[in-house]
Amino acid sequence: MSYREILLKTIMFLAICNASVLLADSISTTVGQEFTISLDSNPTTGYEWILVSSLPSWLELVRHEYTPTNPGQIGGGGIDEWTFKATNTGSITLTFHYLRPWETGVQPLEIYEVQVIVQDGQEAQDLVSGNLIQFNDNGAWCWYQDERAVVDVVGGKLIIGSDASRFGVGGSSRNGNIEVVIFDLQTGLSQRFTLMKAGCDDHNAPAFLVRPDGKYLVVYAQHYDDSSRYRIYDGNSWTAEQKFDWNSIPGGTDFSTTYSNLFYLSAEDKVYNIVRCYARSPNLMVSIDLGDTWSYGGLLTEPDASIGYVNGYFKYWSNGIDRIDFVCTEHHPRDYNTSIYHGYIKNGQSFDSYGIMMDSDISDKFAAKPADFTLVFAANTVVQGMMMTRCWTIDLQSYEDGTIATIFKTRVNDNPFFPSNDPEHVFFYARFDGLDWTSTYLGKAGSKLYYSEQDYTGLGALHPNDPNTIYISTPFDPRDDTDLSVHEIFKGATDDHGATWTWTPITRNSVRDNLRPIVPAWDEDNTALLWWRGTYYTAQKFDAAVVGILDRPLETYGPMSYVDATFTNTTFSTGTPLVTTGPDADKGAADDQWHERTGFGNCGSVLTSAEICGENAPTLKTQVMVTETGTYDVWVNFWANPDFDWRIKAGLSADWMQLFRQMACKQVEVGGHDAAIVLTGSGNTFLYQAYLGRVQVSANDIFEVFVDDEAIQTGTEDTLIGDVARTWYDGVSYASVDVDKDNEELPIEFNLSQN
Numbered sequence: 116m117s118y119r120e121i122l123l124k125t126i127m128f129l130a131i132c133n134a135s136v137l138l139a140d141s142i143s144t145t146v147g148q149e150f151t152i153s154l155d156s157n158p159t160t161g162y163e164w165i166l167v168s169s170l171p172s173w174l175e176l177v178r179h180e181y182t183p184t185n186p187g188q189i190g191g192g193g194i195d196e197w198t199f200k201a202t203n204t205g206s207i208t209l210t211f212h213y214l215r216p217w218e219t220g221v222q223p224l225e226i227y228e229v230q231v232i233v234q235d236g237q238e239a240q241d242l243v244s245g246n247l248i249q250f251n252d253n254g255a256w257c258w259y260q261d262e263r264a265v266v267d268v269v270g271g272k273l274i275i276g277s278d279a280s281r282f283g284v285g286g287s288s289r290n291g292n293i294e295v296v297i298f299d300l301q302t303g304l305s306q307r308f309t310l311m312k313a314g315c316d317d318h319n320a321p322a323f324l325v326r327p328d329g330k331y332l333v334v335y336a337q338h339y340d341d342s343s344r345y346r347i348y349d350g351n352s353w354t355a356e357q358k359f360d361w362n363s364i365p366g367g368t369d370f371s372t373t374y375s376n377l378f379y380l381s382a383e384d385k386v387y388n389i390v391r392c393y394a395r396s397p398n399l400m401v402s403i404d405l406g407d408t409w410s411y412g413g414l415l416t417e418p419d420a421s422i423g424y425v426n427g428y429f430k431y432w433s434n435g436i437d438r439i440d441f442v443c444t445e446h447h448p449r450d451y452n453t454s455i456y457h458g459y460i461k462n463g464q465s466f467d468s469y470g471i472m473m474d475s476d477i478s479d480k481f482a483a484k485p486a487d488f489t490l491v492f493a494a495n496t497v498v499q500g501m502m503m504t505r506c507w508t509i510d511l512q513s514y515e516d517g518t519i520a521t522i523f524k525t526r527v528n529d530n531p532f533f534p535s536n537d538p539e540h541v542f543f544y545a546r547f548d549g550l551d552w553t554s555t556y557l558g559k560a561g562s563k564l565y566y567s568e569q570d571y572t573g574l575g576a577l578h579p580n581d582p583n584t585i586y587i588s589t590p591f592d593p594r595d596d597t598d599l600s601v602h603e604i605f606k607g608a609t610d611d612h613g614a615t616w617t618w619t620p621i622t623r624n625s626v627r628d629n630l631r632p633i634v635p636a637w638d639e640d641n642t643a644l645l646w647w648r649g650t651y652y653t654a655q656k657f658d659a660a661v662v663g664i665l666d667r668p669l670e671t672y673g674p675m676s677y678v679d680a681t682f683t684n685t686t687f688s689t690g691t692p693l694v695t696t697g698p699d700a701d702k703g704a705a706d707d708q709w710h711e712r713t714g715f716g717n718c719g720s721v722l723t724s725a726e727i728c729g730e731n732a733p734t735l736k737t738q739v740m741v742t743e744t745g746t747y748d749v750w751v752n753f754w755a756n757p758d759f760d761w762r763i764k765a766g767l768s769a770d771w772m773q774l775f776r777q778m779a780c781k782q783v784e785v786g787g788h789d790a791a792i793v794l795t796g797s798g799n800t801f802l803y804q805a806y807l808g809r810v811q812v813s814a815n816d817i818f819e820v821f822v823d824d825e826a827i828q829t830g831t832e833d834t835l836i837g838d839v840a841r842t843w844y845d846g847v848s849y850a851s852v853d854v855d856k857d858n859e860e861l862p863i864e865f866n867l868s869q870n
């Protein structure tokens with residue numbers, strides 16, 4: 116016999132849906148499961164329990180039996196057991212009265228109410244450890260521009276660059292937009308700017324630098340540009356685009372520009388931008404005025420134009436003081452059986468890992484070759500019986516103790532002379548302790564991301580503030596090599612300087628790929644883990660969103676409270692009362708109106724749009740009252756079927772709403788709320804959450820959430836579609852945020868004012 120015994124605990128469940136009922140029990144079960152409600156009873160008194168609720172079609176009473184506690188005892192009581200079985204999803208309050216059946220007009224001696232929530236037993240998907248934030252609804256990046264995201268610690272901002280595609284949100288009007296999002300770490304709100312409209316290409320992703328004067332410098336170039344383009348943000352606006360024209364360099368030819376890598380060296384008070392241009396080798400631009408003006412800065416390594424078309428793939432990292440480190444290959448791994456090398460720039464010269472000078476003057480056009488620097492990992496190395504070939508750089512980091520770490524990928528067991536068109540890849544970590552480079556196999560990286568790029572993988576990231584933490588994106592679980600079918604993000608932790616790693620998943624059961632994680636430098640307390648999530652067709656075609664999680668250990672969060680959208684708390688955004696079609700259990704018609712659809716969601720219904728045909732229903736506003744003064748994180752809750760593209764448009768103000776699609780959002784976790792809520796429904800539907808930001812609210816005051824439909828077909832600007840792009844709005848969740856002020860460093864201004 117399969118059944119569940121109810122714990123007779125009292126929780127605030129019905130308060131969510133109906134304020135007049137304050138206390139009740141709750142049980143959450145799944146379709147097909149039996150569950151039993153056990154009530155103390157003593158029939159010898161003449162009293163018995165009566166079920167006064169009528170049962171819905173999806174709930175049947177399987178058994179009802181009374182069992183005396185001590186069968187020999189005359190007048191003793193026992194347990195009255197009611198066993199039910201749910202045949203479909205739904206929720207209902209069951210009410211039992213304890214009474215003498217023959218007495219009329221008498222109140223029952225006791226009333227027992229229990230909320231029964233029946234969820235589908237389907238497996239949850241799109242799970243994320245942490246609060247998944249969508250930073251940009253359309254964006255992706257390549258990995259040879261740095262830093263693609265920076266934290267302005269003083270200003271409390273996270274700055275993220277990406278390239279948008281016509282295959283994503285906004286269609287052709289967004290295609291090729293080189294975009295920057297400035298996310299406010301205090302309010303959780305963001306602004307998005309378009310730096311340039313180019314052809315879509317993830318190679319166009321910009322690089323950022325937070326200047327010592329607090330302004331932001333951005334440099335970007337198209338894939339095969341003639342110029343590096345730059346702008347400066349002063350806290351309010353970006354200056355007009357200026358160009359550094361590589362073809363104007365004396366004696367220069369073949370300056371076809373791609374990639375930007377920005378670093379400020381305080382010891383020299385210079386900004387460097389390292390780009391792939393002359394002969395597709397790394398060339399330098401230098402600025403002595405924080406990027407306002409630039410001059411040619413030389414050639415880092417000498418090209419060998421006889422092999423392939425790119426003379427080395429470089430990843431850089433600077434300590435911000437006196438050194439820019441790099442790891443590189445000789446060429447593209449498609450063209451050459453590449454190895455990994457390391458060196459660094461200091462005082463206008465270049466050195467290998469051991470400080471042996473390789474170039475006494477990097478400002479001219481004579482330089483060492485990539486392979487002249489220190490070998491980190493050699494092609495054809497055999498590890499655990501597998502041969503590694505065609506290595507490619509992924510990430511690089513130096514730490515305050517002088518150690519250096521890098522992540523790279525190799526092909527595994529590919530024929531070095533007759534390479535496969537679809538090889539398997541693995542990830543490696545390597546660390547330099549001042550004496551040696553030591554490599555560690557990390558795990559499988561899967562096969563190529565698309566047909567024409569044999570060496571594109573999900574990549575990984577080192578943590579700039581924590582040498583014991585890394586992240587990788589892989590379709591194979593690094594703990595046991597389980598094939599996950601999509602790329603998931605895993606966090607790796609080491610306590611032996613990278614010799615061994617233990618892995619925990621960040622994303623689980625994702626419907627789409629999670630690719631190319633990055634971690635911008637922040638501080639020792641906080642981590643921003645960013646990646647993009649979606650479908651990557653090619654470097655020039657993708658349907659992806661920039662997402663991430665912020666790990667801020669000094670903050671503590673209360674449990675989420677759920678507020679269902681009702682006719683009481685929800686109006687049109689204009690404030691006029693909400694009018695819907697329904698309520699009924701059918702799909703809403705294509706009439707540009709919201710429909711109240713019963714039989715789904717929390718409290719028995721959801722507000723729906725675009726269920727049959729595309730439609731454009733008016734913007735809604737839900738007002739939520741809080742009882743305690745405080746800071747609250749706010750989410751909108753919507754339903755989605757992961758087989759399709761359900762979505763909701765929402766925000767904390769009517770003029771800044773983002774489109775949230777299931778593919779970039781996470782499902783609501785079991786147990787995350789202060790009371791049980793309905794998380795799954797029939798027909799492969801699940802409750803999702805989208806983070807809207809942070810509000811400050813006084814006691815018994817309200818905050819507002821704006822909600823809309825957006826049934827526009829992905830990849831177009833205005834083609835409305837129904838069904839697959841439907842909106843099911845259920846409600847709002849919020850949770851208190853407390854910051855441990857004692858452990859927070861005082862702002863610099865405050866320190867100064869104490870003198």
Ligand SMILES: [Ca+2]
Pocket residue numbers: 413414474475476477478479480481482
């Ligand atoms: Ca030189």
Ligand SMILES: [Ca+2]
Pocket residue numbers: 703704705706707708709710723724725730732
């Ligand atoms: Ca409608």
Ligand SMILES: [Ca+2]
Pocket residue numbers: 679680716717718719720721722844845846
């Ligand atoms: Ca509802």
Ligand SMILES: [Ca+2]
Pocket residue numbers: 731732733734823824825
């Ligand atoms: Ca609308």
